[in-house]
Amino acid sequence: MSENEFLAQSFEAHRPRLSAVAHRMLGSTAEAEDAVQEAWFRLSRSDTARVENLGGWLTTVVGRVCLDMLRSRKSRAEEPLESGPAVASTDPDPEQDALLADSVGSALLVVLDTFTPAERLAFVLHDLFAVPFEEVAGILGRSPAAARQLASRARRRVQGAPAPDGDLARQREIVDVFLAASRDGDFEGLLAVLDPDVVARSDEGVAAGAATVASGALRYSAFHAVAVPALVNGTTGLVVLENGRPERALVFTFVRDRIAVIDIVLDPERVSRLDIVLV
Numbered sequence: 001m002s003e004n005e006f007l008a009q010s011f012e013a014h015r016p017r018l019s020a021v022a023h024r025m026l027g028s029t030a031e032a033e034d035a036v037q038e039a040w041f042r043l044s045r046s047d048t049a050r051v052e053n054l055g056g057w058l059t060t061v062v063g064r065v066c067l068d069m070l071r072s073r074k075s076r077a078e079e080p081l082e083s084g085p086a087v088a089s090t091d092p093d094p095e096q097d098a099l100l101a102d103s104v105g106s107a108l109l110v111v112l113d114t115f116t117p118a119e120r121l122a123f124v125l126h127d128l129f130a131v132p133f134e135e136v137a138g139i140l141g142r143s144p145a146a147a148r149q150l151a152s153r154a155r156r157r158v159q160g161a162p163a164p165d166g167d168l169a170r171q172r173e174i175v176d177v178f179l180a181a182s183r184d185g186d187f188e189g190l191l192a193v194l195d196p197d198v199v200a201r202s203d204e205g206v207a208a209g210a211a212t213v214a215s216g217a218l219r220y221s222a223f224h225a226v227a228v229p230a231l232v233n234g235t236t237g238l239v240v241l242e243n244g245r246p247e248r249a250l251v252f253t254f255v256r257d258r259i260a261v262i263d264i265v266l267d268p269e270r271v272s273r274l275d276i277v278l279v
Contacts (some may be wrong), residue, residue: 007044015036024124025067029270039058063136070120118140122147123151133148168231170257177189182217182224183224187214191214195256198261200216232274
């Protein structure tokens, strides 16, 4: 086995964890895949002879790539750490961290979108993937104490996050209203089912706010005219069919009977890998 083949094999062994980190960091499957691919490019161009912990090295690389991607969105200005409230400096219990992450479930990505890039990285890497604060601090270019404060601040906001709605029948009703309003050009009807802070994410970018997302839905009403309800990876969604095959998919997250997140998958290859069941 050549050195390149060994490196590729080692990278593939770490890919699932890297993908999970990137997805929690970015909230977008497409962007997460791009971040993981960038990590491979950097690995293939680096001298890894002195790397003792390849998994840790790759996690650091993916963290830095994701941090750059979050900052490039320019969707919010990062609040200086010193202006925030004082927080406890003790580490949380790891078992409580795991229970917290599990209890939030699919609502986690909704609340993560309200974090600054630095808060998101500190919380995701430390609380969800047990990366030591010393390593988190190195990625952020801050002290371990500052990284600890960022994670603690983010943790308090996660603890107050609303749970996602889980009633599939009710979700289907909401999506039906969304679909009908989009087809009819009913802007007010769309606003009625969208959370005020709704986020729509696709390969082409991110849109936020009910008015912005509703306007976008009206611009794509031609697609919605041929969209059909479906379960996408077990989650309520819509798919647009072409010649009987899914061409694009929309996946919805609901909070308090409103659509809080719309993930739009446009790339045919990515659509083909989704588990789609028409309903």
